[in-house]
Amino acid sequence: MSSERVTLQVSERGADQVGSRRVRRLRKDGMVPGVLYGKGHSRAIVVGERELRAALTGPSGLHAILDVVIEDQKTPHHAVLKHFQQHPIRGTLTHVDFHEVRLDQPIQASVTIQLVGESPGAKQGGVVQQVTREIRVEALPTAIPEHIEADMSSLEVGATLRVADLEAIEGVAFLDDPETVLANCSMPRGISELEEAEAAEGEEGDEGAEGEEGEPSGEASGDEGSDSGTE
DSSP states (O other): OTTOEEEEEEEEOOGGGOSHHHHHHHHHTTEEEEEEEETTEEEEEEEEHHHHHHHHSSTTGGGOEEEEEETTOOSOEEEEEEEEEEOTTTOOEEEEEEEEOOTTSOEEEEEEEEEESOOHHHHTTOEEEEOOOEEEEEEOGGGOOSEEEEEOTTOOTTOEEEGGGSOOOTTOEEOSOTTOEEEEEEOOHHHHHHHHHHHHHHHHHHHHHHHHHHHHHHHHHHHHHHHHHHO
16 A cells, blocks of 8 residues: 655656756756645645655655655645656656545545466466556555556456456545456457367268268168069
């Protein structure tokens, strides 16, 4: 759960730190611009990229409750990360949005789905494919799960795992459609085609065997007719 509290020191951005040119300079100096959104207000802020990464790589990850402390202020702002941007090549954070929250009021968040357990279908040669990697949940800020486990122990070949199959978590509501598919298990195309071909050959063989069995009975019937005529 995201009950871990992390303190993050930030500074408000002044007029000399707003604008694309000034923002690029901040990033070059290892700083990340962002916005802290509150009820009816917003503050342009800046935070050290190293400190920000440390705050977001703890046990609660991106769902950590942050005590954002603005420079020269003592009262922390309880906030969660709502959005971030990364450099497409270096992977460094380039912008962050924080939203203030009340710890006694539920919030909505996207949580990662983690497949656990062994699929019986996979043991039979099937391939498990994860279709949905995140679902929306609603819970108190301190109760947002770090991830949600989806048990594959009943996932047979041709079966699917849905939101409705997830184990309930106390205090957490799943907001996505219960029929949303999380994962499925299917045979690789080549194997399934081979099995279909073998099944078709088996059916043809059965039909041939039935015809062969019918021939002796016809001959026997003819023999009986000739005997009767002789008599």
